[in-house]
Structures are given as C-alpha cells and as structure tokens.
Amino acid sequence: MKHKFELFREYYRKTDVGISLAVTSISAMLLIMALACKELEFYKFESIAVVALIFEFGYGTILSFLLLKNRKKHMHLTPFLMLNWLIGCFSLNVFFPVFLNLPVWVYATTFLFCISNFFLYQTKAENLRVLIFYFINGLTFWIIFYFALFLIPVMPYSLVGIIALGLGFYGLVPAIILVIHTLSILLYLPKNRYYFISFCAGFSTILVGFLVFTIGLVIESKKISEIIKMNSFETETDLPTYISISQNIKPNFFNEILLKKNIVYIDIDKFFSFDGFGSFSKQQFNETKAHNPFISIAYLFCKDLNINNDDRINILKSNFNKRLETEEHLWSGDQIFTKSIKEDVKIYPDSRLAYTEITMNIECHNKTLSNKEAIYSFQLPEGSVATSLSLWVNGVERKGVLTTKEKAKKAYNQIVGVEYRDPSLMQWREGNKVVVKVFPVNKINPRTFKCGFTTPLKVEDNKLKYQSLSIEGPNISNAETISRIQTVGNTSIETSKDFELEKGFYMNQSKGLDDWEANIPLSKINHSSFVWKNKVYEVREIQKTLTRFTPSEIILDLNDKWTTKQIESVVNLDRKNIFVFINGHKKEINKENFKAIQQDFENYHYSLLPLYKLTKNSLIITKSGTFSANFEDLEESNYFKKIKKNTKQRDIKVINISPDINPFWQTAKEQKYVEYFQTNLNNCLKMVNEHQFPLFKEEENVVNIEPALISIHQKAYTDSLKSNGPNHIYRMYAFGKVLQEQIKIQGDTISKNQYVELAKDANIVTPISSLIVLETDKDYKKNGIEQNVNTLGNASINNDGSVPEPYEWVLLIIGFSSLYFYYRKNKKQII
Structure with a gap:
C-alpha cells in the first residue's frame, strides 16, 4: 500500500498533473449532477452541464496546444485530455441528446476505459500487477469504436460547428480518441508480450460475446423474415397481416429485441439515413426508450423485418404480454414504484365465492416534483368481476362511482389531461383483465388506492380452490406485502404460501406479490341467498x-x-x-x-x-x-x-x-x-x-358460474326466504346477466343503457361500465355522472352482509321511532 502511495505521489509531481486532476474532478462532478437533475426531471438545474463544458473546453484547448508544442513533456497528460473530452461530449449530450437515454453501464464502461488509460500512457517499465488494467482497457475500447461509428453522419455538421461555436468539435472527439489510442497500442503494446496478451484478451472477450449475441439475433431475424416471405403469398386472408407472424413467433429474448427496434431501441441504420429514431405509430408503447450500443450495432447485421411499428406492437401485446405497456398514458409513468401492498381475502365456502381487496401505496423514486400517472393491470381468475374502487384524497377515502365507460373515460381524460387534478379510473379489458389508473403521483403526493374483486371458487379435484390475483404495475417486486385470509364458518384451509393463524386470521408477510392458492374442502351447496329490492338471489348446484x-x-x-x-x-x-x-x-x-x-x-x-x-x-x-x-x-x-x-x-x-x-x-x-x-x-x-x-342448463332468470359449478337463481321475495349470504351473490348474478344481455343486443344503445343501470345497481365493472373516483362531488355533477343512489355501492371486506329484508325495515323503523319518543318523553319530565 505504501509503495502504491509513493507511485501516486511521484506521478502527482509531474508537470500540470495537479491542475488536471482538479479540473477533471470538478467537470466530472458537474456532469454527474447534470445527469442526476435530468433523471429526476429537475430541468431547471440541467444548466449545470454548461459550467462543466466551460471548465472542460478551456482546459482541453490549453492542453491540446501544450501537447502539440511539446509532446514529450506533456505526454503523461493524454489520459486527462481524453477523459475531459468525453466529459465534454456527455455534457453537451444533456442539451443535444444525439445519444438518447444512454444506460448507466455505458457511462461506467467509458469511465473504466479512461481510468485504464492512465496505466497505458506511463513511461515506467513494465509492471505485471497492472495486467488487469490492460485487460480492462481492451474490454472497454469497443465503446469508443461505437461512439465514432455512430457519429459519422454528424461529422460534417461538427466541422461547421467548430467554425461557428467551437462546440462542434465534440462530434469528432470519439474519432480522434480512436486514432490516438489505436496508434499508441500499435506502437507500444507489441513491445511487451504480457501487456499485449492482456489487452487482446479483454478485447477478444467482448468481441466473442458480441458475436454470440449477434449470431443469435441474426438467426432469429432470418426465421421471422422467412415467416413474412411465406405469408406474402397468402392474399385471400381475412386476418391482419401481422397475425400469421405472431402465430409463428415463439417468445424469446432475441425476437423481443427485434420487435422493439425503433420502438424501444435505437437503430443506427435509420440514423445513417437521417430518418430520425423511429417511425409514426398509432399506438403508444410505454417502455423507456433506450440507446443500447450492443443492440444498435447488432441491428446492422440483421435484415430489416419490414413490419411497421403498429404491427410490432400488436405482436408484443399478443406474444409477450405487453398489453399494459400499450395502455393510453396521459402522463409519464416512470420513476413510480409500489411501496406496499395489502392483500385481504374473505372466503365464503357456502356460496363458493371469495372477495379480494387490494390496497396499494404508491410513491415516486428520488422524490420527483413532476406529476406521474400510475397504471396497474389485474389479471383475474375466470368469472371474476371488479366490485369496488377507492382513492385517498387529502387523507380521506373517496369511493368510486359507477357510470358508463364512455362517461368515465371522458371525465378522466378531462381532469388528468386538462385540469391536472385527482382522479382514479377502473376499466374492464378482454381476457379477465381490469386496468386501474391513478393520477397524480409526485414528491408531495404519494397515493393510496384500494380495489376489490369478487371471485368464484374453482371446483377442482374435489376441493374449492382460491387463486390469487396476478398484478402488473410500477415496480411491484420490492413492495412490502401483507396478506390475510379469513373464512366465513369453520373451514380448514391449505395454502401454497406460508400463512400463520393469528387471532382467527391466516397471515403472511413477504416481498412483492407471489402467485399462491388456497384449497378448502368441497361441500354441498347450502342454498346461500341474498335479498335485494324484493328479489331473492339463491345459490344452487349447476345443472x-x-x-x-x-x-x-x-x-x-x-x-x-x-x-x-x-x-x-x-x-x-x-x-x-x-x-x-x-x-x-x-x-x-x-x-x-x-x-x-x-x-x-x-x-x-x-x-x-x-x-x-x-x-x-x-x-x-x-x-x-x-x-x-x-x-x-x-x-x-x-x-x-x-x-x-x-x-x-x-x-x-x-x-x-x-x-x-x-x-x-x-x-x-x-x-x-x-x-x-x-x-x-x-x-x-x-x-x-x-x-x-x-x-x-340455461334459464331466463338464472346465471351459471361454471368454475364454481353453481348457478344463481333470481326469484320473487317471500317471507319464507332469508338473506343469509353475502351481497357478492347479487353482484355475480348481475355480471353474468350484463354479459349475456349485452351480447344479445350489440349495437342497440337504448337497450344497452338498461344493462348499464343493472351494472350500477350491483356496482360492477363490465364491458359497458367503469368505476371512477373524482376529487369533489362537484366534479361528478360537472361531468354528468350520478353518484350511487339506492345501489349496493362499493363492496367491502367488512360489510358484505345482508341488506335488511322488507319486514326487517319495518321493525327497524318502529324500533328507532320508539326510542325517539321515549327520549322526548324523558327529556320533558326532566325539564
């Protein structure tokens, strides 16, 4: 250690090393601050990069002049010059992003290349202990090749820019470094066998890795091209052209990268053609755009697939489960993460139903000040329906209001896109999916929302099985999750996840959201029923x-x-x-x-x-x-x-x-x-x-719930019938009825309205209805949305029970009236 310190002191005493180290440290620190401000969207502070440019430009100009004047005296400063030139390039890229969204590893690779140069440009004798730095230099030298290659189309403009502002020089920097470093390697390394082998080993490692990756990409590209060629002969087809490609593409790492060309990953070939970094798409694809040098170079060796961006997005949706990425975003959703999840499940064995309530706490990374929009997708078990939505506004829970999907979407777009205030929207999607949107999420406004789903218990292997919900959304994997299961009645439960029995509840704490299931013994239907508006909804065995x-x-x-x-x-x-x-x-x-x-x-x-x-x-x-x-x-x-x-x-x-x-x-x-x-x-x-x-068997007033092997029958109310089941029975009946009738009356708007009213009554999200939470009651009125009146309203884990039957309402009224008159009588006597 002492020896290393002496070597550093000796190097530090050399001409202008101290001033070079100071300027480089300041420039690097300012660049890091500028990049951090850009990442955190503190756009007013990006101008810090200008200060870095001023420091670096002055230093680089003076040192370049000194090197040209006395190369031998200042040769040891060449690594500082290269490092500062590259800092200048990255600083300028903050304002003129030729390299769009470079990943962190690109900056790290460039930095390692510059650091290893300090060992290559020394005049000292060979030292076997620095072999590792020669390996690193060979391993990272390819990044300079890439920068130089990518900037070839910019070079003519750079020459003009040098005359105009001097800043155009940075477009030539990678090419200049490439020439200087290549000449140095050719002149010096062959004289030392060990250093030469170490450098070549590093360079070969990255080259072999790149070749393996590119070969895999090329093979997959040829497969897709062959599919497209064969499909071109099919002219008499009713299906969109992308479908046959989608049907023949097996999802894997390589074809996903190929399909994301010009959608997520930059294509150099387009840049050479001056066509920009992508083509027009009708659909959004909300994945952060990335400039990945490895992928961009590999694209050069792959035949163009000749698939437009919309078709690529459709294939990504169908084959790679990228439907959440194509949801309409009115605001960016990056930097959001899910802080915690509460998963609350209540199982009703007699009704073969379950209710799941999910509470999400959302925050932003790095405390960004700008508004963000969070979007979550819930994959539900077959036959399930969304039955509640709540959003906390100013610390108060506001429950969702059910309306037509068109009114809900219009209100959400108006408030999020124009007024920038607090709404949440829950929408139905094909394939047992529900999408929830929440706005805004920012530094001073982390959000909490809650949603509930009524689910049939699947009959399988003589057991009732509850399947947990699959959720996609902003960074769920590190969320603190607490799960709870409770059952109505004394029923034993077996779970695939470790739950512990605590005070009558099955509890589990974990990270992220695991897929799990719970099994309970299958029992005969106990004719569980629910009374609502003079109708009885009774659960029976399916026929x-x-x-x-x-x-x-x-x-x-x-x-x-x-x-x-x-x-x-x-x-x-x-x-x-x-x-x-x-x-x-x-x-x-x-x-x-x-x-x-x-x-x-x-x-x-x-x-x-x-x-x-x-x-x-x-x-x-x-x-x-x-x-x-x-x-x-x-x-x-x-x-x-x-x-x-x-x-x-x-x-x-x-x-x-x-x-x-x-x-x-x-x-x-x-x-x-x-x-x-x-x-x-x-x-x-x-x-x-x-x-x-x-x-x-199908009947007029019967809805079959096939996964649970039950049917729900609607009958007129009689005194002999009791309401002994949860309100989820009626919600499931209404969902089945809306689906049945909406299918029959496709295109008939007047008839559809009848079933929107049924959806409102049961508070269920369907193909024709959505749940929305707005900030104030006035917002509902302004957007023509009627609030819940005489409906079941939002489902709740603690309030699932029976609504009083007609005669019970009478008894309640008589009871409260008696209490009131008794209170008045006693009050008068006291007076």
Whole structure:
C-alpha cells in the first residue's frame, strides 16, 4: 500500500498533473449532477452541464496546444485530455441528446476505459500487477469504436460547428480518441508480450460475446423474415397481416429485441439515413426508450423485418404480454414504484365465492416534483368481476362511482389531461383483465388506492380452490406485502404460501406479490341467498346435462402444444370427417398423413380458426396455451366482422384438453360464439365415441358460474326466504346477466343503457361500465355522472352482509321511532 502511495505521489509531481486532476474532478462532478437533475426531471438545474463544458473546453484547448508544442513533456497528460473530452461530449449530450437515454453501464464502461488509460500512457517499465488494467482497457475500447461509428453522419455538421461555436468539435472527439489510442497500442503494446496478451484478451472477450449475441439475433431475424416471405403469398386472408407472424413467433429474448427496434431501441441504420429514431405509430408503447450500443450495432447485421411499428406492437401485446405497456398514458409513468401492498381475502365456502381487496401505496423514486400517472393491470381468475374502487384524497377515502365507460373515460381524460387534478379510473379489458389508473403521483403526493374483486371458487379435484390475483404495475417486486385470509364458518384451509393463524386470521408477510392458492374442502351447496329490492338471489348446484351430439365434422385445432401421441389418439377414432385448417383451408387428417401434417404446426403457437367457415354442429378439439390475439385486436378486420355475423348460428362445440385458456377462446366462450367445455383428452374421446356433449342448463332468470359449478337463481321475495349470504351473490348474478344481455343486443344503445343501470345497481365493472373516483362531488355533477343512489355501492371486506329484508325495515323503523319518543318523553319530565 505504501509503495502504491509513493507511485501516486511521484506521478502527482509531474508537470500540470495537479491542475488536471482538479479540473477533471470538478467537470466530472458537474456532469454527474447534470445527469442526476435530468433523471429526476429537475430541468431547471440541467444548466449545470454548461459550467462543466466551460471548465472542460478551456482546459482541453490549453492542453491540446501544450501537447502539440511539446509532446514529450506533456505526454503523461493524454489520459486527462481524453477523459475531459468525453466529459465534454456527455455534457453537451444533456442539451443535444444525439445519444438518447444512454444506460448507466455505458457511462461506467467509458469511465473504466479512461481510468485504464492512465496505466497505458506511463513511461515506467513494465509492471505485471497492472495486467488487469490492460485487460480492462481492451474490454472497454469497443465503446469508443461505437461512439465514432455512430457519429459519422454528424461529422460534417461538427466541422461547421467548430467554425461557428467551437462546440462542434465534440462530434469528432470519439474519432480522434480512436486514432490516438489505436496508434499508441500499435506502437507500444507489441513491445511487451504480457501487456499485449492482456489487452487482446479483454478485447477478444467482448468481441466473442458480441458475436454470440449477434449470431443469435441474426438467426432469429432470418426465421421471422422467412415467416413474412411465406405469408406474402397468402392474399385471400381475412386476418391482419401481422397475425400469421405472431402465430409463428415463439417468445424469446432475441425476437423481443427485434420487435422493439425503433420502438424501444435505437437503430443506427435509420440514423445513417437521417430518418430520425423511429417511425409514426398509432399506438403508444410505454417502455423507456433506450440507446443500447450492443443492440444498435447488432441491428446492422440483421435484415430489416419490414413490419411497421403498429404491427410490432400488436405482436408484443399478443406474444409477450405487453398489453399494459400499450395502455393510453396521459402522463409519464416512470420513476413510480409500489411501496406496499395489502392483500385481504374473505372466503365464503357456502356460496363458493371469495372477495379480494387490494390496497396499494404508491410513491415516486428520488422524490420527483413532476406529476406521474400510475397504471396497474389485474389479471383475474375466470368469472371474476371488479366490485369496488377507492382513492385517498387529502387523507380521506373517496369511493368510486359507477357510470358508463364512455362517461368515465371522458371525465378522466378531462381532469388528468386538462385540469391536472385527482382522479382514479377502473376499466374492464378482454381476457379477465381490469386496468386501474391513478393520477397524480409526485414528491408531495404519494397515493393510496384500494380495489376489490369478487371471485368464484374453482371446483377442482374435489376441493374449492382460491387463486390469487396476478398484478402488473410500477415496480411491484420490492413492495412490502401483507396478506390475510379469513373464512366465513369453520373451514380448514391449505395454502401454497406460508400463512400463520393469528387471532382467527391466516397471515403472511413477504416481498412483492407471489402467485399462491388456497384449497378448502368441497361441500354441498347450502342454498346461500341474498335479498335485494324484493328479489331473492339463491345459490344452487349447476345443472349439467349430457346431450346427444354427433358432430358434422371434427376440427383439430393444432399448435405446437400437441404431442404426436395425442394427435394419433384422435385420428384413431377412425372417422372420415376429421379435419385441420392449414393457411385458412380445410384439409382431412388421418392415420396416414397426421405425422406430416403435425410438422406444419411445429412452430405454430396459437390459431384463430375461421369459425364462420365451419359446417353447422361442428366440434373443435383444441389444446390452448395462455397467449393469443384478443378480439379487440381484431376489431377492424374482416375476420372479426365475419365471426360476429356468421358464427353463433352454426352451433359450434369446443372441447379444450388443456387446463389453460387463451384470450381468444376465453372471449369466444364468454360471448357465446361457441359452446365450450374443458376436460382431459380421455374424457374428450369418450364423449365423441358416445355421441355426447355436456351442456349447462340455461334459464331466463338464472346465471351459471361454471368454475364454481353453481348457478344463481333470481326469484320473487317471500317471507319464507332469508338473506343469509353475502351481497357478492347479487353482484355475480348481475355480471353474468350484463354479459349475456349485452351480447344479445350489440349495437342497440337504448337497450344497452338498461344493462348499464343493472351494472350500477350491483356496482360492477363490465364491458359497458367503469368505476371512477373524482376529487369533489362537484366534479361528478360537472361531468354528468350520478353518484350511487339506492345501489349496493362499493363492496367491502367488512360489510358484505345482508341488506335488511322488507319486514326487517319495518321493525327497524318502529324500533328507532320508539326510542325517539321515549327520549322526548324523558327529556320533558326532566325539564
């Protein structure tokens, strides 16, 4: 250690080292402060970078003159000159961001390169202890190559800029450093074998890593290009052009990077063409734009995919679960994080329902002063419905008001986009999703919101299963999470997560939000019921019947999830009416050709069958995955128009032999385009052989909740019926009814309004209704939104119970009246 200190003192005594160290330290500190202000959006303080430029420019000019005048005397200052030149480049980039959103590791790599130069430009004899610095210099030298390459188109403007302001010089800095450092390496390193090997090892390491990465990217690029080429011959298709690409792309690290070209990652090739850093897109993609040198260079070796940005975004939505990133943002959502989550679950075994209340505390990183908009996506179990929303305004909980989705969106956009005040909005999305938006979040205004969801308990393996909600949103992984489960009645619970029984509640504390499930014993329905507005809503066992069904044809909905054995089991049914769809055309599949046909589906990840081409009473056997395009993605296509017009009358049956269901089949099932049943392959084959298909009995005033194997019946109130169940029974009935009736009356606005009123009454978020919280009661009135009057209102974990029955209201009124008159009488006597 003492020896190292002596070496530093010796170096410090050299000509102008002290002043160079002082100027470099000040410039570096000012640059770091400017970058921090930009990151924290303290834009008024970015001008600190100007001071760094003044320091660096003066120092660089003087030192350059001294080096030209007496190179031998000042050679040891060359590393300082390079470092200050690069500090000047980054300082100027704060105001003129040629390098947009450089990641931190780029700054760190550049800094390591400059530090290692101090060991390369010494005149001392060789020292084996500094081999590591030669390795680092070789490892980081590539970043200078990149800067020089990227700035080639800027060089003509830089030459003009030198004459005008002098600042244009910084556009030439990387090229100048590249020439100086390359000459130094060629002149000095070959004289020392150890240093040369160390430098080459570092340079080769990064080169090999880059080659491996680029080869992977090029291979994936060729695969996608081949898919596009084959698809170009399909002219008679009702589907959007991007769908066939999406169907054949298996999500992985490389093709996600390719699809994010010009959307998230900068493309150098576009820069060379002076086309800017991206093309126009109709859709937002709310992921921070990044200038990643590794990726940008690799793009140069990949063939352009010729897919426009909107199609790329649609593929990212379908294949990579990037739907949250495409939600409309009125304000930036960066620097927000979820500080804490409270997950409160109440289970009603008798009703086979559960209510989950999620409370989120949101804050901003680094205490930013600017307003931010937080957006969360909740993936709900099948059949679930959103039933409450609250936002804390000035420390007071304000509950959501239910209205039409159009009114809610208009009010939210007005208040967030124009008035910059406090709203929260909850909206329904296809595929059992709900999106919640909260505004504003900033330094002085961290936010708390709460939302609730009513969920059916799934019957599985003779047990009732509760599945936790999957949530996406700002930085959830480090949130402090507390989870609680309570049950109505004495019921034992088994959970996949470690819960401890404390004072009658099952409790767990953890980081982030884990996926977990709870199982309770399956019991018979106890006719749990809820009374509301002279109607009784009673839970009963679902009525399932096996109907006689002989399919006119069997369609195998093949994809890469089918095994050869499974396909063989179906074709062994030895029928002449088993078909597959290849490129939109029907083809017979049998024992002789099924292996050849399977090869066409080896890379086929999901299908969108032309249901409107099937014969009446067809049977589809599918093995669904978890991702696909949504109906909302296809809304403008001929495919969707034909599905809506020509499918329901065909009485198509679907059997899914997978436990998963993708968004396409989920919506087709919910909107009754098909009769859907989920089972295993053996049961499926048995039903086909026995000419049977299971159907759930449907009646006018009955809603079936298939996951829980229950139905909810509406009946007129009588004195013999009691309200002994939670209000969630009515909420689930209303949700099912809205979905059923809204499907029947598509396009009929007057009729739709009737079911908006039903949604309001039950306070449920549906395709035609949303929940919104506004800052004041006047805001509701101004936006034409009626507040909850004579409705169930927001669900609550502590107030789920029965509303008093009609005769109970009478007793309550008599009781309160008696108390009032007794109080008045006693008061007079005292006087």
